[in-house]
Amino acid sequence: MSCAHNRSRRPRPAKALGAFILGVLLTCVGNSGPAAETTLPLFDTHVHYNRDDWDAFSPEAVIALMQQAGVTRALVSSTPDDGSLMLYRHDAARIVPILRPYRTPADRVDWFRSDAVLAYIEQRLEQKGYRGIGEFHLTDADHAAGDHIARLGQLAVEQGLVLHVHSGAEVIRALFATAPQASILWAHAGMSAPPALITELLDSHPGLWTEVSLRAGDIAPGGRLNDEWRALFLRHPDRFMIGSDTWTTSIWPDYVNVIQQHRNWLRQLPEDVAAKIAYDNAARLFAR
Numbered sequence: 001m002s003c004a005h006n007r008s009r010r011p012r013p014a015k016a017l018g019a020f021i022l023g024v025l026l027t028c029v030g031n032s033g034p035a036a037e038t039t040l041p042l043f044d045t046h047v048h049y050n051r052d053d054w055d056a057f058s059p060e061a062v063i064a065l066m067q068q069a070g071v072t073r074a075l076v077s078s079t080p081d082d083g084s085l086m087l088y089r090h091d092a093a094r095i096v097p098i099l100r101p102y103r104t105p106a107d108r109v110d111w112f113r114s115d116a117v118l119a120y121i122e123q124r125l126e127q128k129g130y131r132g133i134g135e136f137h138l139t140d141a142d143h144a145a146g147d148h149i150a151r152l153g154q155l156a157v158e159q160g161l162v163l164h165v166h167s168g169a170e171v172i173r174a175l176f177a178t179a180p181q182a183s184i185l186w187a188h189a190g191m192s193a194p195p196a197l198i199t200e201l202l203d204s205h206p207g208l209w210t211e212v213s214l215r216a217g218d219i220a221p222g223g224r225l226n227d228e229w230r231a232l233f234l235r236h237p238d239r240f241m242i243g244s245d246t247w248t249t250s251i252w253p254d255y256v257n258v259i260q261q262h263r264n265w266l267r268q269l270p271e272d273v274a275a276k277i278a279y280d281n282a283a284r285l286f287a288r
């Protein structure tokens with residue numbers, strides 16, 4: 001596609017020339033469709049395709065948004081799980097399904113002590129193809145110490161599944177106490193955990209990875225990569241991943257922009273580190 005339509009004969013002040021050229025380049029990239037996929041490929045490790053989304057966005061529409069954003073693979077969990085399997089059936093090369101324990105949103109409250117949910121998880125895992133269990137929420141370290149979570153950890157280790165956990169730091173410590181061999185992907189890097197605390201956890205637990213969905217504002221306030229986060233990424237370049245978190249339907253129209261916010265800070269890192277965080281770390285952890 002030609003970008004000739006962007007040329008203007010109107011004289012421009014020299015000061016604005018750089019911005020103008022950048023604008024033309026960006027517009028050209030934006031207009032070229034598939035070219036977006038040939039830029040730094042991204043593995044989005046925090047996607048939900050929940051029941052509320054199904055009428056507004058067909059599986060084809062969701063896959064098209066991922067293509068537009070240059071997301072070549074995506075870790076998907078949904079309430080109910082059928083949403084993940086619908087996307088997987090549409091694009092098995094791109095979609096990596098993990099099993100969410102919530103049959104309905106109500107399960108979120110007490111899933112970690114429910115016999116019915118545990119039975120559901122065990123039965124559902126008999127279908128092969130899942131690469132993890134989650135994303136699930138634990139708000140209290142005591143909740144990570146019960147029999148049900150011990151069984152969940154055992155299932156995960158036996159079947160080589162990653163646990164995708166939305167929690168604070170204390171729960172992560174409790175989970176490793178319950179299931180020391182588990183591989184844990186810490187959602188949102190703890191959501192509000194500061195870099196020093198994330199460093200401490202990654203230093204202490206070699207089985208811990210983290211994804212930074214919803215953290216772009218902390219990582220790069222005003223668009224500029226924060227120094228503490230940069231140091232953290234350079235200290236543990238193999239342990240970070242990016243994610244969008246499409247937790248509610250209203251995120252989907254903004255999906256390309258959410259992904260673009262990650263591209264912005266990634267390009268302020270050394271190229272090899274950016275490539276690991278963008279894609280390689282997740283590809284290795286969720287290798288089939």
Ligand SMILES: [Zn+2]
Nearest residue numbers: 046135245247
């Ligand atoms: Zn989520």
